[in-house]
Amino acid sequence: MSGLLLVSASFLASGVEFVEALTIILASGLTRGWRSSLLGAAAATVVLAVVVAFFGVALVDTISLSALQLVIGVFLLVFGLQWLRKAILRYAGLKAQHDEDAILREEMAALRQAGAVVRSGIDWPGFVVSFKGVLLEGLEVAFIVITFGASAEAQAASVGGLRGIPLAAGSALVALLIVAAAGVALHRPLAAVPENTMKFVVGLMLSAFGTFWAAEGVGVDWPGADLWIVLLLGCYALASWAMIAALRRTAPAAAAQGAH
Amino acid sequence: MGYVRQFVLFWYDFLVGDAWDIAAGVVVALAVLAVVARAQPGAGALLGPLLALAVVALTWLSLRRELRR
Numbered sequence: 542m543s544g545l546l547l548v549s550a551s552f553l554a555s556g557v558e559f560v561e562a563l564t565i566i567l568a569s570g571l572t573r574g575w576r577s578s579l580l581g582a583a584a585a586t587v588v589l590a591v592v593v594a595f596f597g598v599a600l601v602d603t604i605s606l607s608a609l610q611l612v613i614g615v616f617l618l619v620f621g622l623q624w625l626r627k628a629i630l631r632y633a634g635l636k637a638q639h640d641e642d643a644i645l646r647e648e649m650a651a652l653r654q655a656g657a658v659v660r661s662g663i664d665w666p667g668f669v670v671s672f673k674g675v676l677l678e679g680l681e682v683a684f685i686v687i688t689f690g691a692s693a694e695a696q697a698a699s700v701g702g703l704r705g706i707p708l709a710a711g712s713a714l715v716a717l718l719i720v721a722a723a724g725v726a727l728h729r730p731l732a733a734v735p736e737n738t739m740k741f742v743v744g745l746m747l748s749a750f751g752t753f754w755a756a757e758g759v760g761v762d763w764p765g766a767d768l769w770i771v772l773l774l775g776c777y778a779l780a781s782w783a784m785i786a787a788l789r790r791t792a793p794a795a796a797a798q799g800a801h
Numbered sequence: 802m803g804y805v806r807q808f809v810l811f812w813y814d815f816l817v818g819d820a821w822d823i824a825a826g827v828v829v830a831l832a833v834l835a836v837v838a839r840a841q842p843g844a845g846a847l848l849g850p851l852l853a854l855a856v857v858a859l860t861w862l863s864l865r866r867e868l869r870r
Contacts (some may be wrong), residue, residue: 615831619816619824622860626820629864670813680815755827761833761848773853780857783866791868 544704546770547689548712550746554685555713557739558678564641565674568648573658573667580663581671589679597687597706611758613688614751616782620684621747628741629781633788638737641730658712685747686710692754745781749773822866826859 562582570578604612630636648670655666690706703711722730732757753763753770817824834848 569849594813610833615827616816618827618856622823622827623818623820624817626860626863626867629860630867635868648830684815748856752849752856755831756834756849756852758840759831761834761852762846763849764846769849776853777857782858784861786863788868 544708546746546774547636547692547709549751550743551685551689552710552712552716554743554747555682556716556720556734557736557743558682559717560641560731560734560736561639561644562675562678563720563724564645565648565678566671567724567728567730568645568652569667569671571675572649572652573655573664573670574660577659577664577667578671581668581673582675584668585672585675585679588676589683592680593683593686593690593706593710595689596683600687600691607758607760609691609758610754613691614755614758616684616751617688617692617747618751618755619776621744621749621751623744624635624740625748625781626779628737628744629785629788631737632741632785635788641732641734641736643671645730682713686713689750692750741781745774745777748777820863823859823863826855826862830855830859 566578566582569581600609600612619743627636652670658664658667672743686706686709690709720731749770752773757763765772830852834852837844838848
């Protein structure tokens with residue numbers, strides 16, 4: 542059960558980040574040429590793959606199980622609550638929604654200011670923007686793949702014969718292929734993807750896993766073990782919806798401003 | 802700005818972002834939990850749900866702080 546949850550969280554979190562990376566690649570490709578844009582994205586992907594392989598193996602092989610649980614738990618909890626907090630603020634109308642179309646327009650306008658496009662050879666502004674965009678968005682994917690992969694490894698969770706980092710990386714790869722295929726087919730940002738809902742769900746999952754692992758790391762036993770992850774997910778979802786409702790009630794004026 | 806400072810700021814922003822209160826609260830809550838778990842090994846079944854309650858409270862306090870800004 543926890544294997545499936547890990548795969549879902551890894552897939553959703555990666556999907557959201559890849560949608561954001563796709564917008565940057567599109568902006569760079571449409572204004573500076575596809576060659577440099579795709580080369581930048583490919584170079585960043587290689588760097589991220591090395592980061593995942595190196596730190597993933599180092600984390601699993603060199604740290605004891607309880608220390609691993611604590612480290613992963615704290616990171617997941619802090620990181621997950623950051624996502625959850627932002628998603629709650631967006632649902633409550635206190636923070637602007639992520640608008641991929643607007644981001645595309647802004648990125649394209651900035652890239653057009655970067656001088657004449659180099660047609661033969663590499664166009665460095667296009668390469669660098671694409672590289673940086675994919676690296677920064679991908680770093681969050683790498684972080685989630687490493688922590689969830691290490692969790693799956695320690696829990697001996699497996700899905701379809703895969704376990705550990707390859708399991709988490711595999712679900713991220715599926716998300717990458719789906720987003721890339723949609724990008725190639727549509728040639729525009731995936732603005733219709735419900736990013737805030739996905740971030741909300743991922744925030745809940747990261748927070749639930751983080752709570753479970755961090756508590757185990759400091760010596761707490763959960764009676765019922767993995768079942769608690771599902772319970773925590775449900776409790777956090779209910780609490781989050783209550784917070785959204787309360788924020789909407791207590792700050793309608795601020796919400797009206799934030800929605801614009 | 803030195804590279805080390807930039808490096809540290811990047812990771813701070815990446816992991817903690819603008820919700821430093823949640824990060825600090827999580828660390829404090831876990832430290833308290835670790836002390837109680839060692840002192841009262843029999844209280845194990847209660848401590849996990851208590852952490853979950855602390856997480857909800859921290860999130861709410863952080864959201865309230867954001868509202869006041």
